Amino acid sequence: MELVCPAGNLPALQAALDAGADCVYTGFRDQTNARAFPGLNFTDPELAEGVRRAHALGRKVFIALNTYAESGKLKEWQAAVDRAAGIGADAIIAADMGVLDYACHRHPDLPRHLSVQGSATTAQALTYMHDRFGIARAVLPRVLSVQQVERACAVSPVPLEVFAFGSLCIMVEGRCQLSSYVTGASPNRHGVCSPARFVRWDEEADGGRSVHLNGVLIDRFDATEPAGYPTVCKGRFDVGGEIFHALEEPTSLNTMELLPRLKAAGVTALKIEGRQRGAAYVGQVTQVWRAAIDALERDPSHWSVQSRWQATLAGHAEGHQTTLGPYHRAWH
Amino acid sequence: MKLSLGPNPYFWPREQTLAFYNAACDWPVDIVYLGESICSKRRELRTKDWIALANTLAAAGKEVVLSSLSLVEAESELGALQRMVDDGRFLIEANDLSAVQACRRAGRPFVAGPTLNVYNHRTLALLLEDGMQRWVPGVEQGRELIRELLNAATEAGVALPELELIVWGRLALAYSARCFTARALDVAKDDCGFRCIEFPDGLPLKTRDGQPFLRINGIQILGEDVCDLGPELLEIAALGADVLRVIPQAEQTGEVLARFRTAIETSDALPRLGHGNGYWLGGPGFDVVPTG
Numbered sequence: 001m002e003l004v005c006p007a008g009n010l011p012a013l014q015a016a017l018d019a020g021a022d023c024v025y026t027g028f029r030d031q032t033n034a035r036a037f038p039g040l041n042f043t044d045p046e047l048a049e050g051v052r053r054a055h056a057l058g059r060k061v062f063i064a065l066n067t068y069a070e071s072g073k074l075k076e077w078q079a080a081v082d083r084a085a086g087i088g089a090d091a092i093i094a095a096d097m098g099v100l101d102y103a104c105h106r107h108p109d110l111p112r113h114l115s116v117q118g119s120a121t122t123a124q125a126l127t128y129m130h131d132r133f134g135i136a137r138a139v140l141p142r143v144l145s146v147q148q149v150e151r152a153c154a155v156s157p158v159p160l161e162v163f164a165f166g167s168l169c170i171m172v173e174g175r176c177q178l179s180s181y182v183t184g185a186s187p188n189r190h191g192v193c194s195p196a197r198f199v200r201w202d203e204e205a206d207g208g209r210s211v212h213l214n215g216v217l218i219d220r221f222d223a224t225e226p227a228g229y230p231t232v233c234k235g236r237f238d239v240g241g242e243i244f245h246a247l248e249e250p251t252s253l254n255t256m257e258l259l260p261r262l263k264a265a266g267v268t269a270l271k272i273e274g275r276q277r278g279a280a281y282v283g284q285v286t287q288v289w290r291a292a293i294d295a296l297e298r299d300p301s302h303w304s305v306q307s308r309w310q311a312t313l314a315g316h317a318e319g320h321q322t323t324l325g326p327y328h329r330a331w332h
Numbered sequence: 333m334k335l336s337l338g339p340n341p342y343f344w345p346r347e348q349t350l351a352f353y354n355a356a357c358d359w360p361v362d363i364v365y366l367g368e369s370i371c372s373k374r375r376e377l378r379t380k381d382w383i384a385l386a387n388t389l390a391a392a393g394k395e396v397v398l399s400s401l402s403l404v405e406a407e408s409e410l411g412a413l414q415r416m417v418d419d420g421r422f423l424i425e426a427n428d429l430s431a432v433q434a435c436r437r438a439g440r441p442f443v444a445g446p447t448l449n450v451y452n453h454r455t456l457a458l459l460l461e462d463g464m465q466r467w468v469p470g471v472e473q474g475r476e477l478i479r480e481l482l483n484a485a486t487e488a489g490v491a492l493p494e495l496e497l498i499v500w501g502r503l504a505l506a507y508s509a510r511c512f513t514a515r516a517l518d519v520a521k522d523d524c525g526f527r528c529i530e531f532p533d534g535l536p537l538k539t540r541d542g543q544p545f546l547r548i549n550g551i552q553i554l555g556e557d558v559c560d561l562g563p564e565l566l567e568i569a570a571l572g573a574d575v576l577r578v579i580p581q582a583e584q585t586g587e588v589l590a591r592f593r594t595a596i597e598t599s600d601a602l603p604r605l606g607h608g609n610g611y612w613l614g615g616p617g618f619d620v621v622p623t624g
Contacts, residue, residue: 068451070477071484098454118429119449122404125429128436132458143509148405171506171553172403175447180472181505181555181617184610188449188472214616217539233506238538239516239548246537246548247512326509332521 001262001293002269004062004161005286008040008276013050013061015283020290023060025093026050027191027275031073032080033064034117035275036191044083051088060090064275066115067191068096068174078102085110091136095119095174100133113161114138117174117188123155130157137161139271141173146258146327150265159268165285166273167318168253168325170233178232183214194231201227228319254313254322257305259292281316288312333569333576333596335589336363336496339399339425340580341504341549343528346376352580353385357392359586360593363575364389365425367399367416369445371511371550372409374526379412386422397423400431402447403507403551410434423465436462446470446498447507451477453485456493466494468577471503474612475564479571494574499561500588500606501579502534502547502554503617512548532582557619560606565595 005021007013016024027033029041042050051061063084069077077099084092085107092110094100095117103112114120114129116139129135139161140152153160169176176193180186183198198214207223211230218235221227228234228250237246253273255262262270270293272285288309296303314320325331337356344352356364366389367382368374377385386396398416401409410430417424417434426432427445435442443466444450444459450467459467469478478495485492511521513528513535528535534547534554547554558581561568568576576596578588595602607619 068449071452071481074452074454074484096449096451096455097458098452101454101458119447120429122410122428122430124410124433125404128429128433131433143403144405145509151407170510171508174449175402175507177470177472177503177505177617178553180611181503184614184616186472188470189451216545216618217541217543220540236540237545238540238542239535242516243540246516247508247553248510329522330520332510 001267003286003289003293004269004271005282006166006272006275006277007050007282008035008037009042009279010046010050011279012277012282014053015279016286017054017057017059019283019286021059021286023062023090023269024050024054025062025064025271025275027064028080028083030076030080031189031191032067032077034066034115034187034191035064036067037195037276040276044087048087055088062091062093062113063087063089064093064115065099066093066095066117068117068188069098070189074098078106081107081110093139097133100129100135104133108134111136114158116141116163119172119174121172123152123157126152126156126158137268139163142169142253143172143326145329145332146261147329149262149267149327153266161269161271162255162262162267163253163273164255164262164270164289165313166252168248168251168323170248170325176233182216182232194229199230226319234318249321250319251321251323252317253325254310254317255324255327256292256309256313258324258327259296260300260303263296277316284312285316333573334362335360335592335596336575336577337361337365337585337589338498338501338577338579339365339367339369341370341552341554342532342534342580342582343371343374343376343526343550344532344582345529348532349377350385352585353389355586357389357394359589361394361578361589363395363397365397365399369399369402369427370552371528372401372406372412373524374528374550376529379415383419390422395423397425397443399425399445400427402427402445403509404428404430405509425468432459432462439463441465443496444468444493446504451481453481453488453490456481456485457488457490460490460493464493466496466575468496468498471498471505472611472617474614475567475571476614482572492572495572496575496577497561497568497573498559498579499565499568499576499592500559501581502556502558503609503611504552504554505546505617506553508551511550512553513550516548555618557607559609560604561609561612562591562595562602562606563604564612565601569599
C-alpha cells in the first residue's frame with residue numbers, strides 16, 4: 001500500500017519524504033486546488049524542486065488540480081495541467097470533467113487520479129470516469145463504510161485510494177455548499193472552506209468567546225472550553241431546543257485499527273489529509289503511518305495498533321479526538 | 333417557458349404523497365419529477381408505486397421524469413437505479429455519475445440534476461455526448477456563471493441543452509452518509525424508525541442566538557430560506573431558461589405553481605413572497621441580513 005502524504009510547502013514536503021512517504025500530494029498557489037489558503041502551496045519553481053527531491057529518492061509527487069473550473073477560468077485550469085506535466089509530476093488529482101478531458105487528450109501519459117471532490121461512490125461512477133477520462137486511480141469520498149470500501153475495491157475498474165487520517169469532511173466531497181451558502185467562498189470553485197477573512201471572534205462578558213462566520217453565529221465557547229475553527233459542519237446549533245454539534249463534533253478521522261482490513265481489501269493507497277498543516281504534523285503523522293504499514297507488511301499475523309502511534313495521532317487531531325467516521329456503521 | 337415540479341426532497345406518509353401527486357395532475361405544471369432522491373430507506377412508496385404515479389401523471393398530460401438518488405452507496409441502490417433506467421418509458425434525472433453511466437450505457441437520454449457539478453462548457457459538452465437533454469445548474473451557480481457557461485458553449489459550437497432553473501424552494505446545500513435527523517433524535521441510522529416523516533418540511537436548525545439557519549432532512553442539509561426568484565423572471569427569461577423549477581413543500585405548492593404559471597403567461601415578473609437568492613447575484617446563497 002502506498003502512503004500518500006500532504007504538503008503545503010517545501011518544508012512539509014521534505015518532512016514527508018524524510019518520514020517515509022511514498023508519494024506527496026501538493027498544489028499550486030492559486031484556486032486550482034482545494035486547499036487554496038493564503039500563504040500556502042507552491043510556486044512552480046518550488047514544486048519543481050519538490051519533484052526533484054522526491055524523484056531523487058524514488059518517491060512521487062502528485063499535484064491536486066481538484067477544484068471545479070468555471071467556463072471563464074477553464075483555460076487557467078488547463079494551463080495548470082500543462083504546468084504539472086512540465087514540472088514532471090507523477091500524476092494530477094482532478095475532479096472537473098473539463099480538466100480531466102483536457103489532461104487525457106493533451107497529456108495522455110500523465111496519470112490522472114480522480115479526486116475525492118469527484119464524488120464517485122460506486123463502481124458505475126468509477127467506470128464512467130475510467131471510460132471517459134482513463135483515470136488510473138480514484139480517491140473515494142469519505143462516506144462509505146468499511147464493508148462498502150471492501151466491495152468497491154472488489155468491483156472498481158481502477159485502483160482505489162482512501163483517506164486514512166486527518167480532518168474529517170462529513171459531507172460528500174464536491175457536494176457541500178455550506179461554506180458557499182454563508183460566505184460565497186466555495187470549496188468547489190475557490191478551493192476554500194470557511195475562509196479566515198469571514199471569521200470573527202468576540203470576547204463575551206463571562207470570559208467566553210463567540211465566533212461568527214460572515215455574521216452567522218457558529219458557536220460559543222466557555223472560558224475553559226477549547227475553541228475549534230468555525231466550519232459550519234462543526235458548530236453547535238439549536239435543534240428542537242437542544243444545543244449540540246448537530247452535524248459533527250470537532251474530531252479527526254483515524255482509521256489505524258482498520259489498516260489490516262484496508263490492506264486485505266486491496267486498497268492501493270492511504271491518504272493523509274492536511275496540506276494546510278505544518279511540517280511537524282506532516283512529519284510525525286507520516287512517521288506513524290510508515291511504521292504501521294511497514295510493521296503490517298513485515299509480520300501481518302502479529303500486527304496490532306501501538307498505543308504510541310495512537311497517542312501521536314490524537315495529539316494532531318482536531319479537538320484531540322479521533323473517530324472511525326463513516327468507515328464505522330455506527331457513525332452514520 | 334415550461335414549469336416543473338422538482339423531486340420532493342422530504343419524506344411524507346404514503347397517503348400524503350399520493351394525494352400530493354394526484355392533485356398535481358390538475359396543477360398548471362408541465363413537468364413532474366418523481367422518486368426518492370435522498371434516502372433509499374424511505375419506502376412509503378416503492379419503485380413500482382412511483383412508476384404507477386408516473387403513469388397517472390403522464391395520463392394527465394404531464395411530462396414525467398424519474399429522479400435518481402443524489403448519493404448512491406449500496407449495490408441495492410444501483411439495482412433500483414438500473415430498473416428505473418430499464419423501464420425506459422420516462423426520462424431520468426441523473427443526480428450522480430452512477431445514473432449518468434447507467435443512462436449512457438443504455439443509450440437513454442437524461443436530465444443532468446443540480447448535484448452533477450457542471451461548472452464549465454466543456455463538461456456540458458461531454459454530458460451532451462452522454463445523452464443529456466436538459467441541464468439544471470447547481471444551486472451556487474448564479475446568473476453570471478450560467479451566462480458565461482452558455483456563451484462559451486455557444487462559441488464552441490455546442491448545441492445547448494434545455495436550461496432548467498430552480499425558482500422556488502429551499503436550496504439543497506450538502507449531502508452526507510450520516511443521517512442528521514437520526515443524530516438529532518439520538519437514534520441509530522440503521523434503526524431510525526423513519527422519523528424524518530415527522531418533519532414534512534425538514535427539521536429546523538437555528539443558530540445559538542435563535543436565527544433560523546438550516547433545515548435537516550435525513551442525509552441532506554437545506555437552507556432555511558425558501559428562495560423565490562419571481563422578481564428575477566425577466567432576467568431568467570433573457571438568460572434563455574426553458575423550464576422553471578418549483579421545489580415541493582408540504583403546503584401550498586399548487587398555489588406557488590399557479591403564481592409562476594401566471595407569470596409565464598403574462599411574461600411578467602412577480603413580487604417577492606419568499607427570500608432572495610444571494611447566489612443569483614454571485615454572492616453567498618443566503619439572503620444576507622448582517623447581524624452585526
